[in-house]
Amino acid sequence: MSKITTIEASARAKAGKGAARATRREGLVPGVVYGGKQESTLIALDPRLVVKAIQTSGWRSRVYDIQIEGGKTERALVRDVQLHPVKDSPVHIDFLRLAAGSRVHVEVAVHFVGEDKSPGIKRGGMLNVVRHTVDVEVAAENIPEFFTVDLSKLDINDNVRWDDVQGTEGATPVSHEANFVVASIAAPIVEAAPAEGAAAS
Template sequence: MAETDIFYCEPREKTGTGGARAARRAQWVPGVLYGGGADPVAIQLKKNEVEKAFKNGRLRSHLAKIDVPGEDGQQPVIARDVQIHPVKGLPVHVDLMRVDEKTRLDVAVPVRFINEEKSPGLKKGGVLNVVRHAVEVYAPATAIPEVFELDVDGLEVGDSIHASAIKLPDGVTHVITDRDFTIATIAAPSALRSADEEAEAAEADAESESDEAGDAENEAEDKEE
């Protein structure tokens, strides 16, 4: 089961760009707490706690809790918007949404492939071409899948893995429902693709030469007549 992060947060008195910069200088990450039938509140979170969750891949689409001074208990929340520093690559602003067991969210759940050593296509030198590294689903906020495992056992070169291969937990549905979209394929190795392309090119050249020879023969017959 995935670890649940607990963020200590405080109300942020100063808002706007100046307030956000002041919070960052003091080793906080500014943010907003909203949802749950309450008014939005400007908050600040401990930088080390936010960066730990982010580096471990748990900040987005993972249920967390916040510890608010003066309030009893810890509130379940989920990060709905995370702004990343363009150079440092770390969170600089986080919007948290209050949730409960009735809250349903659209989230991107990462995919993981298993039994790659049992795929004949990969053994032959094929390549696992991942089309989607995550799949969007609607899920209860308190029961978001951590990862979807997809089995490549028995797959040959040219085979594909589609959305229908995912075993969705109860209460979880795909966001995309109008097609059985592709998640990954077993692509031919580059050497084999090159050989196939050369063969196709040679075949095309042969057909072209045959057509040219036929045209020349027809032209000669026309002259004789």
């Protein structure tokens, strides 16, 4: 289960571009919590909290408890963050409400361990990461913080497939490819020796 991060927000009364602009003039980021067969909740957040959230590793699968003034709490995932085209600062954030018993589509980061013990890497092989994240469907109450790949026994030309990944219980990959490759150990690149007489030209 992903760690649950608490984030504070204030309520917004009105929707629409004008109301969103007014929220930004107050120095806040307008946002919305939607889904779960409930009405959307309009919120506003401190931009520093939004920046911190999207700069955290694995933020697409991080579960948030959004504490809204007045005592309401929404459990949700960050679904989208719109950034200013010039300043690169957040201008809007969308959260997907997590309803108990539902399944959600989420992007989960892959962590690699045991690289220092891999026989292939010790012999000069290179780790070739095919997927840094994997799109999966998973129960809303059981979203993994990350998946783990153990490289400690991999030799040159060995690969790790989905079935080898740890922490995937209950997660169904969205990919249409069965048991796809997540990473491999590529052979070291050997530079060709210069042709005889080439240096004499």
